[in-house]
Amino acid sequence: xxxxxxxxxxxxxxxxxxxxxxxxxxxxxxxxxxxxxxxxxxxxxxxxxxxxxxxxxxxxxxxxxxxxxxxxxxxxxxxxxxxxxxxxxxxxxxxxxxxxxxxxxxxxxxxxxxxxxxxxxxxxxxxxxxxxxxxxxxxxxxxxxxxxxxxxxxxxxxxxxxxxxxxxxxxxxxxxxxxxxxxxxxxxxxxxxxxxxxxxxxxxxxxxxxxxxxxxxxxxxxxxxxxxxxxxxxxxxxxxxxxxxxxxxxxxxxxxxxxxxxxxxxxxxxxxxxxxxxxxxxxxxxxxxxxxxxxxxxxxxxxxxxxx
Amino acid sequence: xxxxxxxxxxxxxxxxxxxxxxxxxxxxxxxxxxxxxxxxxxxxxxxxxxxxxxxxxxxxxxxxxxxxxxxxxxxxxxxxxxxxxxxxxxxxxxxxxxxxxxxxxxxxxxxxxxxxxxxxxxxxxxxxxxxxxxxxxxxxxxxxxxxxxxxxxxxxxxxxxxxxxxxxxxxxxxxxxxxxxxxxxxxxxxxxxxxxxxxxxxxxxxxxxxxxxxxxxxxxxxxxxxxxxxxxxxxxxxxxxxxxxxxxxxxxxxxxxxxxxxxxxxxxxxxxxxxxxxxxxx
Ligand SMILES: Nc1ncnc2c1ncn2[C@@H]1O[C@H](COP(=O)(O)OP(=O)(O)OP(=O)(O)O)[C@@H](O)[C@H]1O
Ligand SMILES: [Mg+2]
Numbered sequence: 001x002x003x004x005x006x007x008x009x010x011x012x013x014x015x016x017x018x019x020x021x022x023x024x025x026x027x028x029x030x031x032x033x034x035x036x037x038x039x040x041x042x043x044x045x046x047x048x049x050x051x052x053x054x055x056x057x058x059x060x061x062x063x064x065x066x067x068x069x070x071x072x073x074x075x076x077x078x079x080x081x082x083x084x085x086x087x088x089x090x091x092x093x094x095x096x097x098x099x100x101x102x103x104x105x106x107x108x109x110x111x112x113x114x115x116x117x118x119x120x121x122x123x124x125x126x127x128x129x130x131x132x133x134x135x136x137x138x139x140x141x142x143x144x145x146x147x148x149x150x151x152x153x154x155x156x157x158x159x160x161x162x163x164x165x166x167x168x169x170x171x172x173x174x175x176x177x178x179x180x181x182x183x184x185x186x187x188x189x190x191x192x193x194x195x196x197x198x199x200x201x202x203x204x205x206x207x208x209x210x211x212x213x214x215x216x217x218x219x220x221x222x223x224x225x226x227x228x229x230x231x232x233x234x235x236x237x238x239x240x241x242x243x244x245x246x247x248x249x250x251x252x253x254x255x256x257x258x259x260x261x262x263x264x265x266x267x268x269x270x271x272x273x274x275x276x277x278x279x280x281x282x283x284x285x286x287x288x289x290x291x292x293x294x295x296x297x298x299x300x301x302x303x304x305x306x307x308x
Numbered sequence: 309x310x311x312x313x314x315x316x317x318x319x320x321x322x323x324x325x326x327x328x329x330x331x332x333x334x335x336x337x338x339x340x341x342x343x344x345x346x347x348x349x350x351x352x353x354x355x356x357x358x359x360x361x362x363x364x365x366x367x368x369x370x371x372x373x374x375x376x377x378x379x380x381x382x383x384x385x386x387x388x389x390x391x392x393x394x395x396x397x398x399x400x401x402x403x404x405x406x407x408x409x410x411x412x413x414x415x416x417x418x419x420x421x422x423x424x425x426x427x428x429x430x431x432x433x434x435x436x437x438x439x440x441x442x443x444x445x446x447x448x449x450x451x452x453x454x455x456x457x458x459x460x461x462x463x464x465x466x467x468x469x470x471x472x473x474x475x476x477x478x479x480x481x482x483x484x485x486x487x488x489x490x491x492x493x494x495x496x497x498x499x500x501x502x503x504x505x506x507x508x509x510x511x512x513x514x515x516x517x518x519x520x521x522x523x524x525x526x527x528x529x530x531x532x533x534x535x536x537x538x539x540x541x542x543x544x545x546x547x548x549x550x551x552x553x554x555x556x557x558x559x560x561x562x563x564x565x566x567x568x569x570x571x572x573x574x575x576x577x578x579x580x581x582x583x584x585x586x587x588x589x590x
Contacts, residue, residue, distance in 0.1 A: 188428070190424065190426060190428035191428055191430055191431075193386065193389070193422075193424065193428070194424065194428045194429075194430065194491065194494070195430075195440070195444070196386065196389060196414075196417060197384070197386065197417055197421060197422035197423075197424075197495065198417065198418065198421060198440060198441030198444065198445075198494060198495060198497075198498050199414050199415065199417045199418025199419075199441060199444060199445050199498060200414070200417075200441075200444045201414055201444070204444040208440070208443070208444060209430060212430075212431070212432065213430065213431050
């Protein structure tokens with residue numbers, strides 16, 4: 001009788017303990033999630049608050065439509081367009097490099113590579129995203145521009161958008177390749193067999209079945225990579241220069257939004273000045289754009305995920 | 309021989325058309341001799357000898373795992389796509405050994421089509437699904453010729469009336485049975501000589517199954533059909549010839565009996581066939 005009670009007691013304690021542990025894990029996981037969510041909220045709030053000060057001085061209309069950005073000069077203009085233009089141009093060049101290469105790498109990995117080749121090549125490609133971006137920056141400035149581009153383009157400036165875009169392109173190849181590869185892996189093997197069974201070659205299967213079937217995943221990868229390109233700072237700051245002039249000549253120096261932020265943040269703009277506040281306004285603007293792109297990208301990924 | 313390769317030879321045959329080919333090979337379209345297939349060193353089927361007659365439906369029946377799909381895949385070289393699969397022995401298609409070195413498996417598959425167990429339409433429109441094979445095989449067709457071919461295939465697959473007003477709709481908007489008929493249309497569109505079907509109705513309801521069985525009967529005058537089925541009644545209903553497969557004591561699949569369907573079902577020679585058909589095995 002006594003033995004029985006203790007064993008019941010034991011069981012009860014063990015159940016209680018497990019229930020308790022369950023609770024602790026739940027709280028731990030919840031807290032971790034809350035911290036990252038809180039970080040996002042704080043970032044938005046800070047940017048919003050400081051931008052508020054900025055927009056008290058500058059009208060949103062001027063910010064969005066003026067073609068001059070001369071915040072650091074005596075005669076100040078507050079048009080973000082030159083910075084936005086530089087950001088979009090470099091990102092477009094980057095995506096022009098990364099989208100085709102990334103998609104072809106994904107097709108190679110998912111359709112052609114053997115398991116062995118794949119296990120070597122995939123980490124290798126992903127390493128591209130792991131290289132410190134400062135390395136890409138000086139590589140663009142000291143190698144790509146003088147040795148690769150200058151011989152082909154006489155009028156190229158030392159700092160230029162082209163080299164920046166190309167290097168960001170290399171940096172974001174893994175984003176396109178990796179997400180596209182996942183999307184292609186999700187294409188059912190059945191469809192490949194069906195294609196072979198009507199006389200397809202491997203390239204037909206890759207280009208006419210797998211690529212279209214994975215298209216929403218591939219598009220999402222490109223959108224997410226574009227958002228990443230817009231946020232890239234180091235390469236733009238080092239190889240793009242600090243010239244905030246609205247130009248469409250990609251051979252010229254031009255300052256992206258991120259490079260501007262880096263310039264001001266590493267300088268000594270005193271707290272509370274308009275220079276200081278402009279940094280947050282630009283940051284907020286960039287964050288909103290990339291957040292929208294990310295949102296679209298994730299939506300597209302989700303749509304592809306439920307298709308099969 | 310002036311022709312350098314079987315590959316070229318096969319291409320020439322296509323241009324000759326079906327009548328001339330019949331002269332070459334008689335009523336036998338596919339002949340399998342001493343076929344053996346191993347997967348990673350383990351023998352799945354062995355000692356397979358069978359031939360398939362033009363414009364007939366042959367059913368392959370037998371318990372699960374006896375190698376029916378393996379045999380079917382050997383006939384259009386789909387086994388090439390399975391890593392570790394090794395095929396020995398001969399498979400002749402119109403008198404040509406399809407495993408000889410110069411034969412292009414892609415070409416074989418465009419002449420010997422295949423329909424799978426689970427409907428597997430592409431995530432494209434109904435039209436693009438059927439047109440797919442015509443496009444990859446590089447047929448130079450005008451828009452209207454393409455449309456006619458697609459229509460023709462859909463008519464043969466008994467799907468045309470249901471989809472003619474919505475050819476541009478997504479294939480996934482069709483029911484399972486319709487999707488399977490779409491897959492049959494996709495296979496027929498490239499105008500193969502032989503159609504292989506691997507348990508094509510196993511995932512379908514009885515009405516869809518009956519539709520597919522009747523469409524197979526209706527197209528058999530133009531094709532040679534080989535159908536794997538678990539369903540004895542289906543074999544009895546649709547086929548002219550039946551092959552019964554069974555694993556031997558080493559679990560290697562073999563054909564234990566082959567003959568006219570009527571004979572197999574009414575007067576089987578092998579005791580195991582009788583047991584299998586009456587439901588005592590499998
Ligand atoms: N891709 C493969 N890799 C390795 N072994 C395989 C493969 N496909 C089939 N096998 C093996 O070959 C044997 C025959 O399989 P197969 O699929 O041809 O049988 P089946 O008669 O079609 O069976 P079911 O009626 O269940 O479809 C089985 O032992 C199976 O395990
Ligand atoms: Mg099978």
